[in-house]
Amino acid sequence: MSPIENRKANKIKHEEIRRYKIIQMTDGVLIPKKNDGSVLNSWRVTFIFSIALLFTLVVFFPDPYRKIFLFVITGIPVTFQATICAIIGAVLIGTLTGLGAVSKHKIINIISGVYVELIRGIPLLVQLIFIYYALGRFFSLDGMLSAIIALSICFGAYMGEIVRAGIQAIPKGQMEAAIALGMSRAQAFRFVILPQTLKIVLPAIGNEFISMLKDSSLVSAIALSDILKRGREYISRTFLSLETMLIVALVYLTITLLLSWLVGKLEERMNENA
Amino acid sequence: MPNIEIKNLDKTFLAKDGTLVEAVKNANLEVKSKEVVVIIGPSGSGKSTLLRCVNKLEIPTGGSIVVDGINITSKQTDIRKVREEVGMVFQAFNLFPHLTALENITLAPIKVKKISKLEANKQGLALLERVGLSEKAQSYPAQLSGGQQQRVAIARSLAMEPQIMLFDEPTSALDPEMIKEVLDVMTDLAKSGMTMLLVTHEMGFARAAATKVIFMDEGTVIEEGTPDQLFDHPKNKRTKDFLDSIL
Ligand SMILES: Nc1ncnc2c1ncn2[C@@H]1O[C@H](COP(=O)(O)OP(=O)(O)O)[C@@H](O)[C@H]1O
Ligand SMILES: [Mg+2]
Numbered sequence: 001m002s003p004i005e006n007r008k009a010n011k012i013k014h015e016e017i018r019r020y021k022i023i024q025m026t027d028g029v030l031i032p033k034k035n036d037g038s039v040l041n042s043w044r045v046t047f048i049f050s051i052a053l054l055f056t057l058v059v060f061f062p063d064p065y066r067k068i069f070l071f072v073i074t075g076i077p078v079t080f081q082a083t084i085c086a087i088i089g090a091v092l093i094g095t096l097t098g099l100g101a102v103s104k105h106k107i108i109n110i111i112s113g114v115y116v117e118l119i120r121g122i123p124l125l126v127q128l129i130f131i132y133y134a135l136g137r138f139f140s141l142d143g144m145l146s147a148i149i150a151l152s153i154c155f156g157a158y159m160g161e162i163v164r165a166g167i168q169a170i171p172k173g174q175m176e177a178a179i180a181l182g183m184s185r186a187q188a189f190r191f192v193i194l195p196q197t198l199k200i201v202l203p204a205i206g207n208e209f210i211s212m213l214k215d216s217s218l219v220s221a222i223a224l225s226d227i228l229k230r231g232r233e234y235i236s237r238t239f240l241s242l243e244t245m246l247i248v249a250l251v252y253l254t255i256t257l258l259l260s261w262l263v264g265k266l267e268e269r270m271n272e273n274a
Numbered sequence: 275m276p277n278i279e280i281k282n283l284d285k286t287f288l289a290k291d292g293t294l295v296e297a298v299k300n301a302n303l304e305v306k307s308k309e310v311v312v313i314i315g316p317s318g319s320g321k322s323t324l325l326r327c328v329n330k331l332e333i334p335t336g337g338s339i340v341v342d343g344i345n346i347t348s349k350q351t352d353i354r355k356v357r358e359e360v361g362m363v364f365q366a367f368n369l370f371p372h373l374t375a376l377e378n379i380t381l382a383p384i385k386v387k388k389i390s391k392l393e394a395n396k397q398g399l400a401l402l403e404r405v406g407l408s409e410k411a412q413s414y415p416a417q418l419s420g421g422q423q424q425r426v427a428i429a430r431s432l433a434m435e436p437q438i439m440l441f442d443e444p445t446s447a448l449d450p451e452m453i454k455e456v457l458d459v460m461t462d463l464a465k466s467g468m469t470m471l472l473v474t475h476e477m478g479f480a481r482a483a484a485t486k487v488i489f490m491d492e493g494t495v496i497e498e499g500t501p502d503q504l505f506d507h508p509k510n511k512r513t514k515d516f517l518d519s520i521l
Contacts, residue, residue: 171366171368173364174370176331176368177362177364177368177369177370177427178370178382179331179357180329180331180357180360180361180362180431181357181358181381181382181386181430181431181434182354182357182358182382182386182434183354183382183385183386187385187386191381191385192370192381195372196370196372199372
């Protein structure tokens with residue numbers, strides 16, 4: 001290759017490097033993007049619809065909807081507490097799992113791989129109930145702590161895959177430059193690779209947070225007084241099943257849409273910085 | 275006396291499709307203290323691989339490399355100690371994008387040499403001044419031009435106070451107008467007595483700064499000599515053909 005061809009090849013390489021910053025979203029609602037008119041619209045329509053319906057029901061039909069609403073929203077702090085703690089747990093587990101997946105030790109590779117396969121192959125509800133019972137058998141933990149641990153373990157596997165993809169998206173030259181300076185691989189990961197990985201997986205973590213917020217409702221089946229559980233309590237008291245579940249659904253929807261908007265903003269800002 | 279002795283070096287890659295690629299075959303090469311040795315040769319001739327074996331970014335499959343009296347191909351050698359002595363500058367700069375220019379330079383001295391942050395900053399600023407980028411200390415790599423990035427990368431390597439510097443096509447990724455600023459820094463470095471082994475297509479630089487030029491083809495050293503010998507009176511036909519093709 002002539003120097004000029006070489007230079008061209010390198011420009012292309014840099015384009016690729018720029019592109020790696022975009023990590024595919026895995027789940028959750030559509031996230032509004034600035035230059036995507038139709039998605040912006042569908043998000044808006046859904047959001048306005050959900051807010052308007054919730055507002056109308058709560059304001060103009062105090063019986064039963066306002067009562068239901070006031071009862072159900074007492075579950076919001078519980079839902080958020082469980083989700084925030086569990087996302088932190090999942091990020092920690094996911095970082096270890098992701099590092100395990102790219103490790104040079106075969107055994108560590110396999111351990112992290114088996115964990116990911118195991119979790120991905122079992123329905124979330126089954127896992128959550130299993131972990132809940134398993135924890136209950138050996139430790140006496142309260143509902144909240146069990147829920148957090150169960151969610152952390154379940155989402156840790158998916159987070160591990162995100163972190164692995166993030167690490168692999170960092171150009172090889174970064175590790176080589178660090179090593180050539182005399183750093184150990186551990187130092188290179190800690191000071192060079194992981195800080196960059198964190199930055200590119202942040203939107204994906206936000207997205208996992210939204211998924212988890214929704215899926216945390218599964219834990220309410222066993223342990224928590226979260227939004228869904230409060231709804232079910234209300235139903236058992238009043239038998240207003242459809243009305244209550246409508247409010248529960250609208251509360252989840254509104255929260256999820258708001259969070260999606262936040263994640264979209266976050267992504268936009270990161271792309272601007274990139 | 276910092277020097278490099280490469281004897282009968284082999285490096286065979288197992289390519290993804292299962293074939294064996296003999297990138298370096300029985301290569302012999304010596305770099306004495308304070309020498310500036312330039313490797314030239316066509317693309318794919320094993321120049322990068324040879325260079326990367328010297329600080330063990332690639333593990334040689336045969337032969338021996340002795341750096342500064344230490345046999346780095348021996349299993350007992352702590353390669354990290356050797357890497358502290360051997361700096362490397364890459365074609366693609368490979369600056370750490372999440373750190374400022376100054377932080378890029380001070381990271382390794384702080385974490386590897388365990389010197390204080392204050393000390394490292396003082397040294398880092400002095401190095402930035404040496405490569406003419408004092409005012410860019412707080413800039414991130416993305417805010418710098420290619421030439422500036424490569425100069426920061428050179429300063430980053432120098433911060434570990436290496437005895438030997440390796441350069442792998444340091445100007446090949448640069449727009450033409452930025453090549454000179456990087457070559458100037460390298461020329462100063464050569465004048466200061468640094469032992470250098472580099473791959474470059476800048477024949478003007480090779481003529482002016484090299485003490486020895488090596489021509490590689492198909493993984494082997496074909497010919498070596500002073501710049502005048504090799505450029506003006508090449509003995510080997512392949513050397514001649516290559517020089518004709520690039521001029
Ligand atoms: N990691 C690798 N895996 C497989 N083949 C490789 C690898 N690195 C280099 N090679 C091959 O080795 C040969 C020499 O490559 P290289 O040392 O990069 O040449 P140069 O720097 O002279 O252009 C080429 O054929 C290249 O395809
Ligand atoms: Mg090369």
